Amino acid sequence: MARKTKEDAELTYAALLDAAEQVFFDKGVAQTTLNDIAAAAGMTRGAIYWHFKDKADVLQALFKQAMLPMESMLVELDMCAETDPLGALRYMCIHALSNLARSTQQQRVFSIMFLKCENVGEVVTVMKDKLERRDECMARVRRKLLKAVEIGQLPADTDVFLSQQVLNSFMGGTMREWLLAPHLFALDTAAPAMVDMVLAGLRTNPPRLPAS
Numbered sequence: 001m002a003r004k005t006k007e008d009a010e011l012t013y014a015a016l017l018d019a020a021e022q023v024f025f026d027k028g029v030a031q032t033t034l035n036d037i038a039a040a041a042g043m044t045r046g047a048i049y050w051h052f053k054d055k056a057d058v059l060q061a062l063f064k065q066a067m068l069p070m071e072s073m074l075v076e077l078d079m080c081a082e083t084d085p086l087g088a089l090r091y092m093c094i095h096a097l098s099n100l101a102r103s104t105q106q107q108r109v110f111s112i113m114f115l116k117c118e119n120v121g122e123v124v125t126v127m128k129d130k131l132e133r134r135d136e137c138m139a140r141v142r143r144k145l146l147k148a149v150e151i152g153q154l155p156a157d158t159d160v161f162l163s164q165q166v167l168n169s170f171m172g173g174t175m176r177e178w179l180l181a182p183h184l185f186a187l188d189t190a191a192p193a194m195v196d197m198v199l200a201g202l203r204t205n206p207p208r209l210p211a212s
Helices: 002-026 034-038 045-051 055-080 084-104 104-115 121-151 158-182 186-202
Strands: none
Touching: 002 034, 002 045, 002 055, 002 104, 034 045, 034 055, 045 121, 055 104, 055 121, 084 104, 084 121, 084 158, 084 186, 121 158, 158 186
């Protein structure tokens, strides 16, 4: 009986997250209430409060669930980046863009994250956590760039900080712009060429540290 109760709770949790994803996407975060989410899931207000303390808690869980595949992939890349850090960065960027293009769930969640999530009220804490996760990802990128300098894939005077800013701006900007108009081009098909263009510029003419 206990096992059945646990399974029911897990199914309820998943159904509420699915409903939240759709309602946040349709209405925006600020215009959505917990009642809206419960109603979309066909459940009572009590059901949602059993699993989540407030709307920010729902949003936090939604973002974490969407990022799990990427975080798992990043851990694997860390292990193979010692010998080919730029190759690992290339794989990471292409994988992230292709996954966005092929997953409707990723598209909805990233649209919520980039386009439909106002950084006010209770959502402020969620956005703070999002920034911390971004900083963790940026730290991983920085380590790979430093390794690329160390083994000679990049010049010794490469400005690693500016290089990681360029990569972050490219990835975030590409995702955001594509989500605004996904009909303009096939992101999964274009991703390798786009990433290779950025990395080619980084290899041949990276931002340089000022001469000491």
